[in-house]
Amino acid sequence: MSAGVGTTVPPLRVLIVDDDPLVLESLRETLTADGHGVTTADGGQAGIDTFLAARAQGNPFPVVITDLGMPYVDGRRVSSAIKTAAPQTIVLLLTGWGQRLVAEGDIPPHVDHVLSKPPRLRALREALAQCLDAHPS
Numbered sequence: 001m002s003a004g005v006g007t008t009v010p011p012l013r014v015l016i017v018d019d020d021p022l023v024l025e026s027l028r029e030t031l032t033a034d035g036h037g038v039t040t041a042d043g044g045q046a047g048i049d050t051f052l053a054a055r056a057q058g059n060p061f062p063v064v065i066t067d068l069g070m071p072y073v074d075g076r077r078v079s080s081a082i083k084t085a086a087p088q089t090i091v092l093l094l095t096g097w098g099q100r101l102v103a104e105g106d107i108p109p110h111v112d113h114v115l116s117k118p119p120r121l122r123a124l125r126e127a128l129a130q131c132l133d134a135h136p137s
Contacts, residue, residue: 017047044073068095083110
Protein backbone atom coordinates (compact mmCIF):
# COMPACT_ATOMS: atom_id res chain seq x y z
CA MET A 1 0.00 0.00 0.00
CA SER A 2 1.67 3.14 -1.21
CA ALA A 3 -1.04 5.51 0.02
CA GLY A 4 0.12 7.05 3.26
CA VAL A 5 -1.08 9.78 5.54
CA GLY A 6 0.60 12.44 3.41
CA THR A 7 -1.12 11.27 0.24
CA THR A 8 -2.70 14.13 -1.64
CA VAL A 9 -5.43 13.56 -4.16
CA PRO A 10 -5.97 16.19 -6.85
CA PRO A 11 -9.37 17.90 -6.85
CA LEU A 12 -11.96 15.62 -8.43
CA ARG A 13 -15.60 15.78 -9.43
CA VAL A 14 -17.28 13.23 -7.17
CA LEU A 15 -20.84 11.89 -7.29
CA ILE A 16 -22.16 10.48 -4.01
CA VAL A 17 -25.20 8.18 -4.22
CA ASP A 18 -27.03 7.27 -1.01
CA ASP A 19 -30.57 7.23 0.34
CA ASP A 20 -29.49 8.55 3.75
CA PRO A 21 -29.41 12.37 3.84
CA LEU A 22 -27.02 12.40 6.82
CA VAL A 23 -24.47 10.28 4.96
CA LEU A 24 -24.83 12.43 1.83
CA GLU A 25 -24.28 15.63 3.79
CA SER A 26 -21.35 14.40 5.90
CA LEU A 27 -19.52 12.98 2.88
CA ARG A 28 -20.26 16.11 0.84
CA GLU A 29 -18.85 18.34 3.60
CA THR A 30 -15.75 16.17 4.06
CA LEU A 31 -14.91 15.89 0.37
CA THR A 32 -15.66 19.56 -0.32
CA ALA A 33 -13.30 20.52 2.52
CA ASP A 34 -10.63 18.42 0.77
CA GLY A 35 -11.13 20.50 -2.38
CA HIS A 36 -13.33 18.16 -4.41
CA GLY A 37 -16.38 19.20 -6.40
CA VAL A 38 -19.22 17.12 -4.98
CA THR A 39 -22.69 16.35 -6.30
CA THR A 40 -25.11 14.19 -4.33
CA ALA A 41 -27.95 11.97 -5.52
CA ASP A 42 -30.76 10.67 -3.32
CA GLY A 43 -30.96 6.99 -4.20
CA GLY A 44 -29.74 4.66 -6.92
CA GLN A 45 -31.85 5.72 -9.87
CA ALA A 46 -31.18 9.41 -9.18
CA GLY A 47 -27.47 8.57 -9.07
CA ILE A 48 -27.53 6.78 -12.42
CA ASP A 49 -29.56 9.61 -13.99
CA THR A 50 -27.22 12.29 -12.59
CA PHE A 51 -24.14 10.39 -13.78
CA LEU A 52 -25.48 9.85 -17.30
CA ALA A 53 -26.69 13.47 -17.63
CA ALA A 54 -23.29 14.87 -16.59
CA ARG A 55 -21.52 12.52 -18.99
CA ALA A 56 -23.86 13.53 -21.86
CA GLN A 57 -23.04 17.19 -21.15
CA GLY A 58 -19.32 16.45 -21.43
CA ASN A 59 -18.69 16.94 -17.73
CA PRO A 60 -18.35 13.38 -16.39
CA PHE A 61 -17.67 12.30 -12.83
CA PRO A 62 -14.35 10.42 -12.57
CA VAL A 63 -15.36 9.08 -9.14
CA VAL A 64 -18.67 7.73 -7.85
CA ILE A 65 -19.24 6.73 -4.23
CA THR A 66 -22.38 4.65 -3.82
CA ASP A 67 -24.13 2.95 -0.94
CA LEU A 68 -24.80 -0.76 -1.37
CA GLY A 69 -28.12 -1.07 0.45
CA MET A 70 -30.71 1.23 -1.09
CA PRO A 71 -34.34 0.50 -1.98
CA TYR A 72 -35.37 -0.06 -5.62
CA VAL A 73 -31.96 0.47 -7.26
CA ASP A 74 -29.11 -0.76 -5.04
CA GLY A 75 -25.37 -0.10 -5.22
CA ARG A 76 -24.73 -3.20 -7.35
CA ARG A 77 -27.05 -1.85 -10.04
CA VAL A 78 -25.60 1.65 -9.74
CA SER A 79 -22.02 0.40 -10.12
CA SER A 80 -22.97 -1.83 -13.04
CA ALA A 81 -24.74 1.02 -14.89
CA ILE A 82 -21.82 3.39 -14.31
CA LYS A 83 -19.12 0.93 -15.42
CA THR A 84 -21.20 -0.02 -18.47
CA ALA A 85 -21.45 3.65 -19.50
CA ALA A 86 -17.90 4.63 -18.52
CA PRO A 87 -15.59 1.74 -17.59
CA GLN A 88 -12.77 4.10 -16.51
CA THR A 89 -14.91 5.65 -13.74
CA ILE A 90 -13.74 4.81 -10.22
CA VAL A 91 -16.58 3.31 -8.14
CA LEU A 92 -16.28 3.14 -4.35
CA LEU A 93 -18.93 1.09 -2.55
CA LEU A 94 -20.10 2.02 0.96
CA THR A 95 -21.61 -0.74 3.03
CA GLY A 96 -22.18 -1.78 6.61
CA TRP A 97 -21.05 -5.23 5.50
CA GLY A 98 -17.75 -4.05 4.00
CA GLN A 99 -15.37 -6.40 5.79
CA ARG A 100 -17.68 -9.37 5.27
CA LEU A 101 -17.93 -8.69 1.52
CA VAL A 102 -14.15 -8.54 1.26
CA ALA A 103 -13.62 -11.62 3.45
CA GLU A 104 -16.15 -13.68 1.51
CA GLY A 105 -14.90 -12.50 -1.87
CA ASP A 106 -18.36 -11.09 -2.59
CA ILE A 107 -17.24 -7.69 -3.90
CA PRO A 108 -19.50 -6.75 -6.84
CA PRO A 109 -17.67 -6.97 -10.19
CA HIS A 110 -18.06 -3.28 -11.07
CA VAL A 111 -16.59 -1.91 -7.83
CA ASP A 112 -13.02 -0.64 -7.46
CA HIS A 113 -12.95 -0.43 -3.66
CA VAL A 114 -15.22 -1.29 -0.71
CA LEU A 115 -15.43 1.02 2.31
CA SER A 116 -17.17 0.22 5.57
CA LYS A 117 -20.03 2.53 6.45
CA PRO A 118 -19.67 5.05 7.90
CA PRO A 119 -16.29 5.51 6.22
CA ARG A 120 -13.36 6.85 8.22
CA LEU A 121 -11.89 9.96 6.61
CA ARG A 122 -8.43 8.44 6.34
CA ALA A 123 -9.81 5.26 4.74
CA LEU A 124 -11.77 7.33 2.22
CA ARG A 125 -8.72 9.41 1.29
CA GLU A 126 -6.54 6.31 0.97
CA ALA A 127 -9.13 4.56 -1.21
CA LEU A 128 -9.28 7.57 -3.55
CA ALA A 129 -5.48 7.71 -3.77
CA GLN A 130 -5.16 3.96 -4.40
CA CYS A 131 -7.84 3.99 -7.10
CA LEU A 132 -6.24 7.00 -8.80
CA ASP A 133 -2.88 5.20 -8.77
CA ALA A 134 -4.52 2.15 -10.36
CA HIS A 135 -6.52 4.20 -12.90
CA PRO A 136 -4.35 7.08 -14.08
CA SER A 137 -6.35 9.43 -16.29
